[in-house]
Amino acid sequence: MDVLTITDVSPRDGLQSQRTMVATADKLRLIQGLSAAGVMSIEATSFVSPKSVPQMADADVLLPQIVRRDRDNISVLVPNLRGLDRAIAAGANSIAVVLSASDTMNRKNIGMDLDMATQICVTTLKRATDLGLATRAYVAVAFECPFEGIIPPSCVRDLALRVADAGARETVIADTIGAAAPVQIQDVLQLLLVHFSPMQLGLHLHDTRGMALANAWAAIQLGIRRFDASVGGLGGCPFAPGAAGNLATEDLVLMASQCGLHTGIDLVALMSVVAMVQELVGPPIGGRSARWLRTIVEQDSHKEEEK
Amino acid sequence: MDVLTITDVSPRDGLQSQRTMVATADKLRLIQGLSAAGVMSIEATSFVSPKSVPQMADADVLLPQIVRRDRDNISVLVPNLRGLDRAIAAGANSIAVVLSASDTMNRKNIGMDLDMATQICVTTLKRATDLGLATRAYVAVAFECPFEGIIPPSCVRDLALRVADAGARETVIADTIGAAAPVQIQDVLQLLLVHFSPMQLGLHLHDTRGMALANAWAAIQLGIRRFDASVGGLGGCPFAPGAAGNLATEDLVLMASQCGLHTGIDLVALMSVVAMVQELVGPPIGGRSARWLRTIVEQDSHKEEEK
Numbered sequence: 001m002d003v004l005t006i007t008d009v010s011p012r013d014g015l016q017s018q019r020t021m022v023a024t025a026d027k028l029r030l031i032q033g034l035s036a037a038g039v040m041s042i043e044a045t046s047f048v049s050p051k052s053v054p055q056m057a058d059a060d061v062l063l064p065q066i067v068r069r070d071r072d073n074i075s076v077l078v079p080n081l082r083g084l085d086r087a088i089a090a091g092a093n094s095i096a097v098v099l100s101a102s103d104t105m106n107r108k109n110i111g112m113d114l115d116m117a118t119q120i121c122v123t124t125l126k127r128a129t130d131l132g133l134a135t136r137a138y139v140a141v142a143f144e145c146p147f148e149g150i151i152p153p154s155c156v157r158d159l160a161l162r163v164a165d166a167g168a169r170e171t172v173i174a175d176t177i178g179a180a181a182p183v184q185i186q187d188v189l190q191l192l193l194v195h196f197s198p199m200q201l202g203l204h205l206h207d208t209r210g211m212a213l214a215n216a217w218a219a220i221q222l223g224i225r226r227f228d229a230s231v232g233g234l235g236g237c238p239f240a241p242g243a244a245g246n247l248a249t250e251d252l253v254l255m256a257s258q259c260g261l262h263t264g265i266d267l268v269a270l271m272s273v274v275a276m277v278q279e280l281v282g283p284p285i286g287g288r289s290a291r292w293l294r295t296i297v298e299q300d301s302h303k304e305e306e307k
Numbered sequence: 308m309d310v311l312t313i314t315d316v317s318p319r320d321g322l323q324s325q326r327t328m329v330a331t332a333d334k335l336r337l338i339q340g341l342s343a344a345g346v347m348s349i350e351a352t353s354f355v356s357p358k359s360v361p362q363m364a365d366a367d368v369l370l371p372q373i374v375r376r377d378r379d380n381i382s383v384l385v386p387n388l389r390g391l392d393r394a395i396a397a398g399a400n401s402i403a404v405v406l407s408a409s410d411t412m413n414r415k416n417i418g419m420d421l422d423m424a425t426q427i428c429v430t431t432l433k434r435a436t437d438l439g440l441a442t443r444a445y446v447a448v449a450f451e452c453p454f455e456g457i458i459p460p461s462c463v464r465d466l467a468l469r470v471a472d473a474g475a476r477e478t479v480i481a482d483t484i485g486a487a488a489p490v491q492i493q494d495v496l497q498l499l500l501v502h503f504s505p506m507q508l509g510l511h512l513h514d515t516r517g518m519a520l521a522n523a524w525a526a527i528q529l530g531i532r533r534f535d536a537s538v539g540g541l542g543g544c545p546f547a548p549g550a551a552g553n554l555a556t557e558d559l560v561l562m563a564s565q566c567g568l569h570t571g572i573d574l575v576a577l578m579s580v581v582a583m584v585q586e587l588v589g590p591p592i593g594g595r596s597a598r599w600l601r602t603i604v605e606q607d608s609h610k611e612e613e614k
Contacts, residue, residue, distance in 0.1 A: 178599075181565030182524045188574070210558050210595020211565075214520040246596065251517050258488030258518075288517020288595060291551065292485075305366045 004261040005196050005226045007041040007202070008034050008249050012077055014234030016046065018281045019270030024058045025279050028065055033276055034231060035070045037269035039249070043096065043228075044074045047083035064079050073138060079110065080120050080235065083129055094134035099163060100176075101156055102145035118159065122166040137168035138204060140213045142188060144179035153188045160192055170202050175215065176182035178208025178244060182218035189222050198223030204267065207233060207249040212247035213255055213288065220261070227252060232274040232285035248287020250274065311568040312533045314348040314509070315341050315556050316586065318382055321541030323362050325588045330515060331365045333587050335372055340583055341538060342377045344576035346556070348364040350403065350535075351381045354390035370397035378384035382443060386417065387427050391435055392586065401441035406426045406470060407483075408463055409452035425466065429473040433574020436474030436527035445511060451486035460495045467499055477509050477533065482522070485515025485551060489525035496529050505530030514540060519554035520562055520595065527568070534559055539581040557581065578604050 011030055015022055022030075027045070034042050044066060050057035059076065066074055075094035078084045087095055099121045100106045106117040123136065127133050127231060135277050142156045160171045180188075185203070192201060203219045205212040205227070216227060229252045235245035253265045279283050286294075317375055329337075334352070337533060338584055341349050353371060357364035366383065370477045373381055382401035387392045394402055406428045407413045413424040428444065449463045480495060487495075492510070494581050495563050499508060509524045512519040512534070536559045542552035560572045578600050593601075 170507060181562050183566040207595070208599045209561055210555075210599075211520055211562055214524040214562060217521040217524060239465055248517075254516055255488050255518055259490040288514070292515050292517075 001262050002260060003225065003254075004220070004256045004263050005041060006039065006249060006252060006263055006265065007043055007075070007226070008039045009043040009204070009228045009246060010034070010230040010234045010249070012043040012046050012056070013228070013246060014230040014232075014277075014282075016053055017236035018055065018234070020281050022280050023057060024062050027058070027062055028252070030273065030277060030280070031066060031070060032073070033269075033273040035073065037273055038263070038265040039270075040073050040264055042070070042074055044076055046077035046079075047086045047090075048077070050080050060086055060090050063087070063092060075134070077126060078128075081124055082215060084124055088131065088133075092133065095128050095134070096136040096138060096172075097124050097163070097168075098138040098140050098174075099159055100140040100145070101142050101151045101159055102148040104147035105141050108147065112193045118162055121163055125163060125166040125168055135168050136170045136172060136202070137163035137166075137174045138174045138227060139163070140174045141175045141176045143175045143184050144177060146177055153191045155301045156188050157191050157195065157267070161195060164196070164200070170195065170200060172202035172204050172226070172228065174204035174228075175203070175206055178206030178212065179207070180205075180215055181211055182214050183216045185215045186222065189219060189224065193222065198225065202226035202228065204228035206235065206244060207247055207288070208244045210288075213251055216247060216252060217255070218234050220259070225261075227274055232277050232290070234277060234281065234285055245285070248290070250293055251287035251289045254293070255290050267293060268297055268300065309565045310532065310570050311527070311559075311570050312348060312558060313346065313570055313572065314329075314382070314535045315346045315538055316350040316511070316535045316553060317341070317537040317539070317541045317556070319350040319353050319363070320535070320553060321464070321537040321539075321584075322362055324543035324587075325362065325541070327588050328362060329587050331369050333374070333480040334369055337580065337584060337587070338373060338377060338381070340576075340580040342380065344580055345572040345604075347380050347571055348375070349381055351383055353384035353386075354393045355384070355386050367397050368392055370394070370399060375493065380592070383439070385431060385435075388431055388434060391431050395438065395440075399440065401443070402435050403445060404431050404470070404475075404477075405445040405447050405481075406466055407447040407452070408449050408458045408466055409455040411454035412448050412452050415454065425469055428434060431474040432470060432475055439544070442475050443477045443479060443509070444470035444473075445479045446470070447481045448483045449480045450482045450491050451484060453484055460498045463495050464498050464502065468502060471503070471507070477507060478503065479509035479511050479533070481511035481535075482513055483511070485513030485519065487512075487522055488516070488518055489521050492522045493527045493529065494524060496531065498530065505532065509533035509535065511535035513542065513551060514554055514595070515551045516574055517595075520558055523554060523559055524562070527566070528609060531562055538598070539584050540586050540594040541584060541588070541592055552592070555597070557600055558594035558596045562601070563598050574600060575604055575607065
């Protein structure tokens with residue numbers, strides 16, 4: 001059976017950019033809902049500075065409350081050694097680090113240049129690996145940076161090799177602002193596949209230009225089977241005007257299921273999580289397939305009632 | 308230069324399903340707008356019975372008003388010999404016929420079975436070919452029928468060969484209700500490509516499940532270079548609940564341009580047509596990329612003003 005693994009990043013990347021503050025208890029409901037829908041990998045929170053990302057200020061109290069059954073599927077973002085320490089204290093056993101591929105993005109985002117940011121990522125990955133944690137490393141703005149424009153694929157390859165050498169079990173290439181088209185996805189992945197097996201790589205897509213699913217398909221064709229996605233397409237990017245949310249989990253699950261790829265995720269249960277998140281954050285959310293999926297879910301429930 | 312040819316079907320397939328009646332003069336503005344944006348192929352109207360499709364009742368007066376410059380890029384739909392006669396009387400030099408791939412769809416749509424519908428298509432295509440008109444034939448609901456479910460690819464192949472034998476210069480495979488995923492697109496196209504060259508084929512996609520662009524990409528990978536699309540994603544299908552509009556022209560143009568495929572279409576001019584259509588039909592329209600494109604267009608106009 002051909003399996004496609006989805007990491008739902010809505011509790012972290014999805015909520016992070018929302019203005020409405022979401023209570024810890026509601027974040028727990030979201031995570032439990034995703035888990036109940038069959039999502040096997042969830043990025044739960046981020047151990048960044050509460051000052052810079054207030055929405056993630058409850059990381060230290062959120063993680064310990066995630067029931068044991070779910071924790072094996074849970075990863076958290078850590079920006080540095082201090083974040084790693086906090087994550088471990090809260091019970092994390094799987095962490096992710098992020099490295100932006102451009103100098104300016106690193107300066108704007110974390111106030112340091114690319115070299116320094118790389119060093120911090122490498123140090124954090126090494127420590128986490130030494131401690132036996134599962135690790136994932138993101139190369140962010142890997143296609144286009146809102147400040148520097150097109151990122152040379154060779155730069156992405158070099159950074160991916162650096163974080164892999166430092167112990168990242170999985171290297172995720174992130175189109176943080178949703179700027180790539182299928183040809184750009186192919187160009188970068190083909191270069192990476194000289195050095196990596198497809199199973200060592202993942203793809204993180206945003207749907208700004210409506211091409212997230214087409215990009216996912218281009219990557220699937222190259223053997224990639226790990227994707228980030230966000231229920232309801234929740235998300236955004238503070239640095240990129242007009243940037244839309246992440247690739248919606250429901251869109252990817254639907255395409256995968258029609259293409260013979262097993263995700264283990266139940267679409268009806270997932271759509272109830274979309275409804276829950278919509279209540280939490282206010283404005284309507286939902287992936288490209290949400291309108292149709294809602295119609296189908298409604299029809300099914302009418303049929304159930306008639307029985 | 309690798310060229311991708313887009314037939315914008317918004318004046319026909321797009322408007323046909325709209326409740327708001329659009330005046331002939333406004334349809335002319337739409338067609339002129341598309342042409343000015345660089346769209347080289349436009350499906351202008353349909354010579355169906357005015358009773359069954361009131362929105363197309365002005366076909367006989369619309370077509371003669373299209374200025375000569377545009378007419379070479381204009382095609383019209385004809386359901387049968389009577390429609391063909393009307394189209395020719397109105398000055399058509401390029402026609403299209405539609406054949407649904409399932410028995411039930413033909414019965415529901417035009418009140419006859421598949422055999423009879425095929426005969427009428429064949430007769431119409433032959434007459435048009437004899438008269439020297441350019442011809443295009445659609446195999447509709449080619450992936451899934453709302454009444455009969457999955458259509459066997461071999462059935463689509465057989466119908467495509469029938470209409471091609473009858474003289475269709477281009478055979479367009481239509482996912483009328485937007486049910487296909489990339490694997491289904493591949494399955495049908497690969498079967499057809501045993502008999503057809505990629506340049507003899509076209510693809511008509513709807514975006515019901517959010518997969519239209521991914522499907523287009525799957526087809527582009529197989530060498531297909533002719534696509535129907537509709538500005539703003541305008542469209543729908545009366546027989547399929549939840550069915551969304553056509554693949555949006557702006558989405559396809561954007562992806563093509565980022566993938567080195569030349570469409571000749573200017574996105575800024577195209578977005579002004581989206582705005583015009585939105586005023587005509589009422590509810591907000593726009594493809595998956597529209598929100599981002601609007602942001603970009605706005606930024607560009609601010610920069611222009613500052614100069």
